[in-house]
Amino acid sequence: MDMPEDDIRYMAQAIRLARRGLNTTSPNPRVGCVIVSNGVVVAEAWHGRAGQPHAEALALAEAGESAKGATAYVTLEPCSHHGRTPPCAAALVSAGVTRVVAATEDPNPLVSGRGFALLREAGIEVRSGVLAAEATALNAGFFSRMQRGRPRVICKLAMSLDGRTAMASGDSKWITAEAAREDVQRLRAQSCAIISGIGTVLADDPRLDVRAFGAEARQPLRVIVDSTLRTPPDARLLAPPGKALLVYAQCDSLAAEKLAASDAELLRLPDGQGRVALPALLEALAERGCNEVLLEAGAALSGAFAQAALIDEYRIYMAPVLLGSSARPLLELPFERMSERLQLHITAIDAVGEDWRISAVPPV
Helix, strand or coil, X not given: CCCCHHHHHHHHHHHHHHHHHCCCCCCXXXXXXXXXXXXXXXXEEECXXXXXXCXXXXXXXXXXXXXXCCEEEECCCCCCCCCCCCCHHHHHHHHCCCEEEXXXXXXXXXXXXXXXXXXXXXXXXXXXXXXXXXXXXXXXXXXXXXXXXXXXXXXXXXECCCCEEECXXXXXXXXXXXXXXXXXXXXXXXXXXXXXXXXXXXXXXXXXXXXXXXXXXXXXXXXXXXXXXXXXXXXXXXXXXXXEEEEECCCCHHHHHHHHHCCCXXXXXXXXXXXXXXXXXXXXXXXXXXXXXXXXXXXXXXXXXXXXXXXXXXXXXXXXXXXXXXXXXXXXXXXXXXXXXXXXXXXEEEEECCEEEEEEECCC
């Protein structure tokens, strides 16, 4: 079906508005809305934070009487249920909008299709599927949580030209230059949680926080996979800002008491073999409303996620340096045959300062 040029143009505008909530809307999706009357934009808005008015409500308030007989362009199906805010589909009906153009149906079972049905029952013309791929990509984590019951996982890795991540001693500061590290800050800011492992904690004592974007930056939940609870109580990631979740399989009761006293949250998820059950961890994060998760870990934990097919995208920063054959590998993947290789599809290669950023995904 051909799409009118105006529908594409105004939906693109709504998607640009939705991107303004890139770092702030979780667990809600990023949504933008544009209201057009007689070929003129009379209002535009985007959803900022969970609990605050949705994009449609903000745009309708701005449009006022101009909403009557207008077309509303929304990047996601308007909600039809009472949550923290009233249903947007009902608000569109009350405002007198006569046409609604949406990019995608809402994957949330509480909404999916019901918002469109409410609009149609009120006599409003509904069109869906305009720039659907672009709108879905903007909310890939939300779609993943709703459809698969787990967040979308991006594995961030930094390596040399010869595929090494650290010297044999563990020294890894810094492989990449400042521009790449700033790019990782943006990636962290867009994430609901950051997962790392006990090896990284003991070797680097990282903070795993967002240090860019000012004091208003949302701090992701810091998650440490620590099978036997070896995290030191004075580890930097246990200090504010933000919260830390230590996920373990078995532990000494004294160690658990000391860590609990440091305000860390403890979660036991054993896999039956003395390790943390990684699929169960992602399910637990989904239950907490996490849409996007950033995996920033060493070769062992990153390799375990890869072998379990739990990584949705690899974001690899490659520096123009050589670390040598004794340095540590990118991932621990004990493959012996070519048939075991992990095939990836490269979606983008971009220069980031002195380094290169490679984005790759497993085949669908």
